[in-house]
Amino acid sequence: MKVKKSELIGGLSGSLNRTVYVRAIPGNGEWFAVCKKPHYSKKELIAMAQRPAVLRLSAVTKQASAILRDEAQKAEWQRRHLAAKREASRHQKKADAKGRPAVPERLYDFIRCELSKK
Numbered sequence: 001m002k003v004k005k006s007e008l009i010g011g012l013s014g015s016l017n018r019t020v021y022v023r024a025i026p027g028n029g030e031w032f033a034v035c036k037k038p039h040y041s042k043k044e045l046i047a048m049a050q051r052p053a054v055l056r057l058s059a060v061t062k063q064a065s066a067i068l069r070d071e072a073q074k075a076e077w078q079r080r081h082l083a084a085k086r087e088a089s090r091h092q093k094k095a096d097a098k099g100r101p102a103v104p105e106r107l108y109d110f111i112r113c114e115l116s117k118k
Contacts, residue, residue, distance in 0.1 A: 056116075064111040074107075081110045 015021045018037070025031045040048070048054065067073045084103045087093075093102035104110045 060112055060115045063115055064108060067111055068108060077111050078107060080114075081107050084110065 015037075016034075019039075020034060021037055022032050022034055025033050067077055081103070088102045095101050104113055
């Protein structure tokens with residue numbers, strides 16, 4: 001269902017209740033879409049959590065968290081992060097097609113990105 005933007009709901013987006021959420025329609029500033037939330041059974045949720053991409057992301061996230069907790073490894077990754085940012089600024093590396101910078105600004109994001117490349 002489409003809803004016209006008004007002053008009352010100007011900045012509204014997100015969840016309305018357990019079954020419905022609102023989102024802005026891309027490229028159209030005055031209309032919103034009211035959408036039903038998907039409902040998954042417990043069996044489907046377990047199956048989705050066992051997908052290979054989810055398991056890889058989970059492993060990379062755990063490894064990045066472990067690196068940030070260890071001071072020696074964290075210092076090494078901070079050095080690598082600064083070197084990558086310096087290199088990107090020297091050669092004027094622009095953002096990619098999705099608008100993401102060549103080198104992530106936060107250390108945690110940089111570590112996850114580098115670990116996922118391996």
